[in-house]
Amino acid sequence: MNKSSPSYTLYLSCSWYYDNTYKELLALLDLIKEFRYEIRTLPVDITRSSRNKGRRRYQRIKNVMDNSDALLVLGGVYPLYQDLLGKEIMACKNNQSKPLIVIKREAERQISPVVSQYADRIVEWRAEDIIKTIRELIPGNA
Template identity: 35%
Template sequence: MLPPAKPYKTSLYLSCAWNDRSAFRELVALLQTCRDRGFRFDTFLLPEDHPAAGADNERSLYEAVRGKMKYCQAVLIPADAPSAYSRWINKEIIAATSEMNKPLIAVRPPDSGEPSLIVKQNADRIVGWDAEAIVQAILELSAP
């Protein structure tokens, strides 16, 4: 259990792969359960209907992801990202780890399968669908 702490506010980039299902809303609601312990956050993501999402130009998609991620302290991706989102996930992983040095936290949704190899190789931490584990990873990996 996370101890009560002084208020902490952070900005999180949530992977575009969270767009596909209600998991985005569920993840945000899960994180909000830690508000009583001082954890506050803003979320950034690139919506599915963003013009770069349908572009044939991979560079424009990468730049759009990078632009949203730039001001965030940590990146949350689903550990079981469906293959339909591999185009997004790959760009998010590259931007977070290779270019921006952002902590990459993979979250295992309930009833999810084994994390993909690319997630295993690049995530700074893989956590379960548990608010305290997610927040603890955010605090440990992104605190100044």
């Protein structure tokens, strides 16, 4: 790893709680040795807690998103996470208008219309494509 290479802080959406895709994404990003990144997300127990609804949920997401360079969303339609995903998109786009990158693991998988509407880019499940997109969409780190 080149110590002078830029580092990216990436907020992983709640959509990554699905299956083992979270770990698989990290393994995929690690394939490119010169790509440095840090992952931010909210713990599952906090996001699913009934104490973290509405404005409180949004504020917790925003606090983490404020220190992130982009939002990464797993392509798909996730009815159980609709409210949480909506708040992540609001935190991503309302204040700083950070890039929202959708990663499609399966070509045939549909993407939520709301996610598609706000996505800056939709990319396939390939390390080179994901990293190239991150570098293109995050100014000052390239």
